[in-house]
Amino acid sequence: MSTDETTQASAAQQSEASPGIIFEGVVKRFGDHTVLNELNFHVGKGERVTLIGPSGSGKTTILRLLMTLEHLTGGYIYVDGEPLTHKKENGKRVELRAKQVAQTRKRIGMVFQQFNLFPNMSVMENIIEAPIHVLGKSKEEARGRAQQLLDQVGLGDRGDAHPTQLSGGQQQRVAIARALAMDPEIILLDEVTSALDPELVGDVLNVLRDLAATTDITMLIVTHEMQFAQDVSDRVLMFDGGKIIEDAKPDVMFSNPSNERTKEFLRAVL
Amino acid sequence: MTEFFSDFSTVLPRLISEGLSATVYSFLGGAVLMLIVAVLLGVAMHQGPKWLATLARIVVEIFRGTSLIVQLFWIFYVFPQLFAVDLGSLWSAIVALGLNYGAYGAEVVRGSLNAVPKGQWETTTALSMPWLTKMRRIIWPQAWALMLPGFNNLAVMLVKGTAAVGLVLLNDITFEANQARITNGVWAAFGAALLIYLVIALIVSTLFRWMERRAQHRLGLWVKAASTTKATAEAVA
Numbered sequence: 032m033s034t035d036e037t038t039q040a041s042a043a044q045q046s047e048a049s050p051g052i053i054f055e056g057v058v059k060r061f062g063d064h065t066v067l068n069e070l071n072f073h074v075g076k077g078e079r080v081t082l083i084g085p086s087g088s089g090k091t092t093i094l095r096l097l098m099t100l101e102h103l104t105g106g107y108i109y110v111d112g113e114p115l116t117h118k119k120e121n122g123k124r125v126e127l128r129a130k131q132v133a134q135t136r137k138r139i140g141m142v143f144q145q146f147n148l149f150p151n152m153s154v155m156e157n158i159i160e161a162p163i164h165v166l167g168k169s170k171e172e173a174r175g176r177a178q179q180l181l182d183q184v185g186l187g188d189r190g191d192a193h194p195t196q197l198s199g200g201q202q203q204r205v206a207i208a209r210a211l212a213m214d215p216e217i218i219l220l221d222e223v224t225s226a227l228d229p230e231l232v233g234d235v236l237n238v239l240r241d242l243a244a245t246t247d248i249t250m251l252i253v254t255h256e257m258q259f260a261q262d263v264s265d266r267v268l269m270f271d272g273g274k275i276i277e278d279a280k281p282d283v284m285f286s287n288p289s290n291e292r293t294k295e296f297l298r299a300v301l
Numbered sequence: 302m303t304e305f306f307s308d309f310s311t312v313l314p315r316l317i318s319e320g321l322s323a324t325v326y327s328f329l330g331g332a333v334l335m336l337i338v339a340v341l342l343g344v345a346m347h348q349g350p351k352w353l354a355t356l357a358r359i360v361v362e363i364f365r366g367t368s369l370i371v372q373l374f375w376i377f378y379v380f381p382q383l384f385a386v387d388l389g390s391l392w393s394a395i396v397a398l399g400l401n402y403g404a405y406g407a408e409v410v411r412g413s414l415n416a417v418p419k420g421q422w423e424t425t426t427a428l429s430m431p432w433l434t435k436m437r438r439i440i441w442p443q444a445w446a447l448m449l450p451g452f453n454n455l456a457v458m459l460v461k462g463t464a465a466v467g468l469v470l471l472n473d474i475t476f477e478a479n480q481a482r483i484t485n486g487v488w489a490a491f492g493a494a495l496l497i498y499l500v501i502a503l504i505v506s507t508l509f510r511w512m513e514r515r516a517q518h519r520l521g522l523w524v525k526a527a528s529t530t531k532a533t534a535e536a537v538a
Contacts, residue, residue, distance in 0.1 A: 098426065098427050100423050100427070133429055133431075140427065141427040143423070143424065143427075145420050147418075147420040147421060149421065150520045150521050150522075151439070151442040151519050151521075160428070161428035161430060164430065164431075164434045164438065165430055165431070195522075196521075209428075210428075213428060
C-alpha cells in the first residue's frame with residue numbers, strides 16, 4: 032500500500048467515528064511557496080492527534096489555518112461538520128462572512144509557543160476577559176470557573192499576580208487555563224514547551240496529560256516532546272514537505288515506523 | 302541690567318494677563334483635536350479596509366506636507382468664502398493646530414499599533430474577541446504606552462506651534478510680546494515670552510511623562526526582572 036493510500040484508508044477509518052475536524056483538499060501558499068498541497072485528513076471527536084515532522088513541513092500552518100490566523104488558499108476545513116472559512120455552494124467555493132467564521136471558531140482554543148499573556152492584565156483578568164466579553168458570562172461566573180482552572184493547573188494562589196511575576200512555565204499554564212476558560216471542543220497546542228527552560232517543561236506537560244486523561248476535548252498537538260506525544264496521542268501523523276507521509280498509532284510510529292523518512296526523522300530526534 | 306529687570310517684571314505679568322489665555326486655549330483645544338484626529342486617522346490607516354486606509358493616508362500627507370500657517374489662513378480666510386463657514390479666530394486656530402499635529406500623531410498611533418507584538422493580536426483572534434473588544438481591552442492599552450513618548454514630543458511642539466495663531470488675530474503670548482517690544486524693548490519682551498513657553502512646555506512634558514510611567518506600570522514594566530527570576534527558581538525548586 033502506498034503512503035497516500037495508507038493515509039486515505041486511515042482518514043476514512045477516522046471519519047466513521049464522527050469527525051471533529053476535516054481537512055479537504057487544503058492548499059496553503061505563501062507567495063510562490065506552497066506549504067500545503069491538497070492535504071486531506073480527519074481528526075475524530077475527542078481524538079488526540081500529534082503532528083510531527085521537520086521544521087517547515089507545515090505542522091504549525093495546519094494549526095494556524097484551523098485557528099483562522101492564516102487565510103486558506105484552497106480547499107475546505109470543517110469543524111464538527113460546519114465549514115470553517117469556506118463552503119461549497121452550487122459547485123463553487125464561497126468564502127464565509129466574518130461573523131459565521133467567528134461562530135465556528137469559538138469551538139476552538141489555542142495555546143501558543145510564546146504564551147502571549149496580556150501584559151496589561153493580572154492572571155485572573157487574562158482568564159476571565161474573553162468569557163465575559165465573548166461568551167457573555169457574568170463576572171462572578173467567569174471568576175469561579177477561572178479559579179477552578181487555576182487550581183487545576185496548580186496556580187490557584189496566583190490569580191492576582193502579574194504575568195511578569197511568573198516563570199515561563201507558570202505563564203504557559205495560565206495560557207492553558209485561559210484557552211480552557213472558553214470551553215473549547217478542540218484545543219490546538221503549538222509547540223507549547225519549546226520556549227521553556229528544560230526544568231519547567233515537566234509541569235506544563237503534566238497539566239496537559241491531566242487534561243487528556245480527565246476530559247474528552249479534541250487535541251491537535253505540534254510538539255518535539257516525543258515521550259509526551261507517545262503518552263497522550265491516539266494517533267501520530269508524520270509530515271514532510273506539506274504531506275502526511277505516515278499515519279499510525281503512537282506505539283507503531285515510535286517503535287516500528289514503516290516510512291524511511293519517518294525512521295530517519297525519529298532517529299534524529301529521539 | 303536694572304532696566305532690563307524692571308522692563309522684564311513689567312512685561313511678564315502683561316504677557317500672562319493678556320496673552321496667556323489665547324495661547325493656552327489654542328493649545329488645549331488643539332491638543333484634544335490632535336488626539337482625536339490622530340486616533341481616527343492612525344487606526345484607519347492600520348486597521349481600515351484598503352479604501353479607508355488610503356483615504357486616511359492622503360489626509361495625513363496633505364496636512365503633514367503643507368505649512369501650518371497656510372492651513373491657518375485657509376481655515377480663517379478661504380473657508381468663509383468657499384463654504385460660508387466662519388469659525389472665528391480661536392476655532393480656526395484650534396482646527397488648524399489639531400489637524401496639522403493630528404496628522405503627525407496619526408503616524409505615532411499607526412506605528413504604535415504596529416509595534417504591539419503579533420502574538421497579542423493573534424491571541425485575541427484565538428479567543429474570538431470582536432474587533433472593538435480586542436482594540437479597547439487588549440491592543441489599545443499596550444499601544445497607548447508605546448505612543449505616549451511620541452505624543453509628548455508632539456504636545457511640546459504644539460505649545461510652540463501656537464505662536465502662529467497671532468496671524469489669525471488672536472492676542473497670544475507672541476503677539477503680545479511683539480507689542481511689548483515697542484514699549485519695553487526686545488530683550489525683556491522676547492525674554493519673557495521664551496520663559497512662558499518654556500514653563501508651559503515643561504508642565505506639558507512632565508504630565509506626559511507621568512502618564513507614560515502610569516501606562517508602563519499597568520503593563521507590569523515596573524516589575525523588576527529579579528521577581529521573574531525568583532518565580533523561575535521557585536518553580537524549579
